[in-house]
Each structure stands twice: as C-alpha cells, then as structure tokens.
Amino acid sequence: MIRGTILFICTQCKKVFLALDIEYNATSLSVSMPCERCGSTRTMPLQQVEMEMWVEEMDRESLEDRLMKKQLIYKGPGAVHIEQKNTPDEQYHTGMMYLNGTLRICGTDDVAFYWLMKAAKQGHAQAQYQVGKMLCHRSCIDEYLQNPPFCYTEGTTFQWMSKAAEQGLPEAMCYLGNMYHIGKLIEKNLDKAFAWHLKASMAGCAASEYAIACLYKQGEGVERNTFRALRWCRKAALHECPEAQLRLGIIYESTGKERHFLTASTFYRQAAQQKPEAWLWSGIVYDNSGKEWAFYTDFSSYQWSAQQKQAEAWQRLALLYEIGKGVEQDFQKAWECYLNAWKVGNEKAYLEAKRLLGEGLANPEISTLKEWYRDCITQGHKEMWYDLGKIYYDGKVGERNLKEAFQCYLIAARTAHVVEAQYALGCMYEQGKGVQPDLQKAVRWYKEAAKQGHVEAQAACGRLKEHEEQL
Known part of the structure; x- marks a missing residue:
C-alpha cells in the first residue's frame, strides 16, 4: 500500500528526489522508485542509507524486474494497475485526482503536489496554476527541501502564476490581479492589478469582471466611476459570479422600490444556489467589516x-x-x-428558523423536522433534545412514544439545562408517563425548573408540599 511520499536517493547518479512510498510485502521496506534523472531503479529511501550494506545483500535486481513488469500499487482492499505518467496531461489529471479526493492515500496533498509539479515543469498551464495555489496555501516547506540537490519545489506562487497567465489561463490572470491588489506575496501595484483583471475578463473570467467592478467602486488602479462599477458588476452577475449576484441583489434591495425587490430576490436565489466551488474559485468576496471590498489569498480565511x-x-x-x-x-x-443558511454556517439563521417554528408560522414535514433536530444536536445544540422529545410525546412520528420522549427530555435537562425539559420530567415522574411514578424525583425536577423561574414548576412545588403536609 502507499504510505505517502518519501525522499529517495539514486545510487548511480546521486540524485535526490521525491516519490511515492510504497511498502514492500507488508514490511517497513519501501519499493525502489525510478530515478528522475537517469531512470535507474537502484534507488533507496534516505533514511535507509545507514542500512546500505544490508540492502545491497538483497537480490535487488530480481525484485526490481518484478516491480517494473507489474507496476502495482495498492488502494484500499484491492490492487490496481498504474500506468506510466509520461505526458503532462496524464500527470496533471493524476495530481488533480489526488487533490480532489478521487484517490485517497496517506499524504494525499504531497502526492498531488508531486504530480502537478512534474506537469508544471513541462509547461502545463493548469498544473502551473494549481502548483501556484498550493504553494500559497500550504504550510512552509522545510528549507533543506528548497535547495539542490533536492529541489522539491522550484519557484514561487508568483512565478508559477505568471507562467500560467502568460499562456492565457484566465484563472491565473485573475489570481495575479488579486495578488497585485493586496500586495501580500508581491509588491502592491493597483495599475497591474487592474490590467491583469482586464485581460482575464477579456478571456471570459467572471471573477475578474467582478474584481474590476470592485476597483472602479473604490477608484483603485483606475479613476473612480460608480456607473462603470455597476455595469461590470451586472456583467459578472450575468456570467454566474456568485459574489456579484449577491452584491447586485443588495444594491437593488437598497433602493426600496417595489419593482426592484423581485430583481433582488432573483439575484439572491442565483447566488445562494451556486455550488460551493463557485464561491471558492475567484478569491474575491464582499466584506462588510472595515473595507467595503476584500481580497483573500489565505485559503482558510x-x-x-x-x-x-x-x-x-x-x-x-x-x-x-x-x-x-x-x-x-x-x-x-x-x-x-x-x-439552508444554517447548513452553510450561519448560526443566526438557526435562531430565525427556530423562531418561525416557535411562532407556528412554518409547518415542515415531521421527517424533515426530525432530521433537522438531529443535525442541530450533532452540531452541539443540545437544547434541541427537548424539541425532539416533544415530537415523540405528541405522537407526530406515528404512535405516541412516551419512553423515547422521556429519554430526550432527560438528555436536554441534564446536558443543556432546558427549563421546559426539567418541568416536563417532573410531570412525567408525577403522572407515571413513560416512567415509573416517583414523587421524590418529580419534586427534584420541579425544583430545578423553579430555580430558573418556571412559574408552573413553582406552583407544582407548592402543590406537592401541601400534599405532603396533609399526609
């Protein structure tokens, strides 16, 4: 099986290179990988150099012959054949399969970077773009890997993006424009930022069309012109740029005119229904904090x-x-x-959805509601155990299930201290619903709810106290 990537050294030409670490016969040994310089299979991992004398005693030639004939690697439970990746297109597609998760092994990102770098060195524009992005977003590479004879990474984000942009790749031109705008990895130059985005827009890049709208709006790299900003923003929105669609919807809604609300809702719907990768492509987002427009190269942010x-x-x-x-x-x-807003990551939307349910304005199907409650619980909203318990108590999912309701109330009361759940437990213990009657436990849960100001729980405590005095 593949254990990730590892540095090999060629015993013929002394080239040090990165290659897949494939275990040999379920041992700690690694299969020899062909040298990138001379093609020799007399290679070994660097950490095994101190074992060279022992390794040389093995029948290396027969082992290498068998491996070169079979060319097997292991993925999951079965073995599959791997073709020689000699062309840049094959190397690029292999790297993208690892990068997108189609192929999953230990050290997937490193393996993806290895194949993409091989394709990029041969002039593949898309590979150069991906290598540039990975160099920008990945953690710092150890210094010794950046120098000969290792040369694990050659070039910077700017250099690889420039190579891809010079070949006319719109994504790379857009990325270069963003880099010049923020000045994070290179010196800030608004004129060059505008020029690169203009080139990318002429090549059909919607993200750059939106970026030009941003630059016109702020007057950066070009004379400020609100009319042109809106025109470029609309052009980008019509070309399916989600950030532009959202921004244009806000502009139409802000007019307050009835006829513009319909247009705003159309743009909001288009932006909301875009696939996640559409939002993660351009590197540009509208930001309400501080600056009106913001550009990002840090992937997590x-x-x-x-x-x-x-x-x-x-x-x-x-x-x-x-x-x-x-x-x-x-x-x-x-x-x-x-x-949907909550699923994407907005916690305020969770409160709004819960408000509509609490006011009885929304009446979704019970199966959908039950699924949402469980999703909320998984996300850490333990108070939703009470809402789930109400579904079972009211019999909304078929027959009434008091035992299941009791368990849900108990979890809500213990983990989230939901006052309604505490009072409900008191009632169930007092009336013997879903559990054996127990006045002592009923009083205990009534008191817990009463401490939080629950009026009915306070009345129940007084009523049971009078009942005990009469006895």
Whole structure:
C-alpha cells in the first residue's frame, strides 16, 4: 500500500528526489522508485542509507524486474494497475485526482503536489496554476527541501502564476490581479492589478469582471466611476459570479422600490444556489467589516468568508419571503431558506428558523423536522433534545412514544439545562408517563425548573408540599 511520499536517493547518479512510498510485502521496506534523472531503479529511501550494506545483500535486481513488469500499487482492499505518467496531461489529471479526493492515500496533498509539479515543469498551464495555489496555501516547506540537490519545489506562487497567465489561463490572470491588489506575496501595484483583471475578463473570467467592478467602486488602479462599477458588476452577475449576484441583489434591495425587490430576490436565489466551488474559485468576496471590498489569498480565511456570503444570500432571500417583498409571502419557504443558511454556517439563521417554528408560522414535514433536530444536536445544540422529545410525546412520528420522549427530555435537562425539559420530567415522574411514578424525583425536577423561574414548576412545588403536609 502507499504510505505517502518519501525522499529517495539514486545510487548511480546521486540524485535526490521525491516519490511515492510504497511498502514492500507488508514490511517497513519501501519499493525502489525510478530515478528522475537517469531512470535507474537502484534507488533507496534516505533514511535507509545507514542500512546500505544490508540492502545491497538483497537480490535487488530480481525484485526490481518484478516491480517494473507489474507496476502495482495498492488502494484500499484491492490492487490496481498504474500506468506510466509520461505526458503532462496524464500527470496533471493524476495530481488533480489526488487533490480532489478521487484517490485517497496517506499524504494525499504531497502526492498531488508531486504530480502537478512534474506537469508544471513541462509547461502545463493548469498544473502551473494549481502548483501556484498550493504553494500559497500550504504550510512552509522545510528549507533543506528548497535547495539542490533536492529541489522539491522550484519557484514561487508568483512565478508559477505568471507562467500560467502568460499562456492565457484566465484563472491565473485573475489570481495575479488579486495578488497585485493586496500586495501580500508581491509588491502592491493597483495599475497591474487592474490590467491583469482586464485581460482575464477579456478571456471570459467572471471573477475578474467582478474584481474590476470592485476597483472602479473604490477608484483603485483606475479613476473612480460608480456607473462603470455597476455595469461590470451586472456583467459578472450575468456570467454566474456568485459574489456579484449577491452584491447586485443588495444594491437593488437598497433602493426600496417595489419593482426592484423581485430583481433582488432573483439575484439572491442565483447566488445562494451556486455550488460551493463557485464561491471558492475567484478569491474575491464582499466584506462588510472595515473595507467595503476584500481580497483573500489565505485559503482558510477565504473559505470561511465565502461560506458566510453564501449564507447571507440564503438569509436575505428568507427575509424577502417572510415579509413578502418581491415574492409572495411564504413562511415555509422562508424557513427552508433559513435552514439552508444554517447548513452553510450561519448560526443566526438557526435562531430565525427556530423562531418561525416557535411562532407556528412554518409547518415542515415531521421527517424533515426530525432530521433537522438531529443535525442541530450533532452540531452541539443540545437544547434541541427537548424539541425532539416533544415530537415523540405528541405522537407526530406515528404512535405516541412516551419512553423515547422521556429519554430526550432527560438528555436536554441534564446536558443543556432546558427549563421546559426539567418541568416536563417532573410531570412525567408525577403522572407515571413513560416512567415509573416517583414523587421524590418529580419534586427534584420541579425544583430545578423553579430555580430558573418556571412559574408552573413553582406552583407544582407548592402543590406537592401541601400534599405532603396533609399526609
């Protein structure tokens, strides 16, 4: 099986190179990999150099012959054949399969980087773009790996992006424009930022069209012009750029005109329904904090911000459904939009969805509601055990199940200290519903609820106390 990647040294030409670490016969040994320079299979891992004398005693030639004939690697339970990856296209597609998770092994990112780097060195534009992104987002590479004879990574993010951009790759030109705008990895140059985005937009890059709108809006790299900013923003929105669609929806809604609410809802819906990778492609997001427009090269920060923007699109659409602006008032659809916003990562949307349920405005199917409660519990909202218990107590999922309701109430009371769950437990213990009657436990749960100000629990404590005095 593949254990990741490892540094090998060739005993013929002394080349040090990175290759797949494939275990030999379920031992700690590694299969010899062909040298990148001379093609020799007389190679060994660097950590095994001190065992060279012992290794040389093995029948290396016969082992290498068998391996070169079979070319087997192991993925999961079965063995599959691996073809020689000699062309840049084959190397690029292999790297992307590891990068996208189609192939999963230990050290997947390193293996992906290995194949993409091989393709990039041969002039493959897409591979150069991916290598540039990975160099920007990955952790720092050890210094000794950056120098000869290792040369694990050759070049910087800027250099690889420049090579890809010079070949006319729109994504690379857009990325270069962003880099020049923020000045994080290279010196900030707004004129070059605008120029690269203009080239990318001419090649059909919607993200760069939106970036040009941002630059016109702020007057960076070009004279400030609100009309041109809106024109470029609309152009990007029509070309399926989600950030532009969200921004344009906000602009139309802000006019306050009835006829513009419908257009705003259309753009919100288009932005919200975009696939996650569409939000993660351009490297540009609209930001409400501080600056009006923000650019990101740090992947984790950008990923979080992009998710928040997609959630904002769902939440704004939900509000239009709730108030009936631009669309027919529909609380059920509003609840579904709030639910989608929560799934993307907006915790405020969770509260709004719960509010619509509590006010009885939304009435989703019980199966959908039950699934959402369990998702909420998984995400750490332990108070939702009480809501799940109510479904079982009321018999909304078939026959009434008091035992299941009791267990849900008990978890909610113990883990989240839900006052309604504490009072419900007191009632169930007092009345013997779903559990054996026990007045002492009933009083204990009534007191817990009473401490939190539950009026009915306080009355129950007084009633049971009078009952004990009469006895």
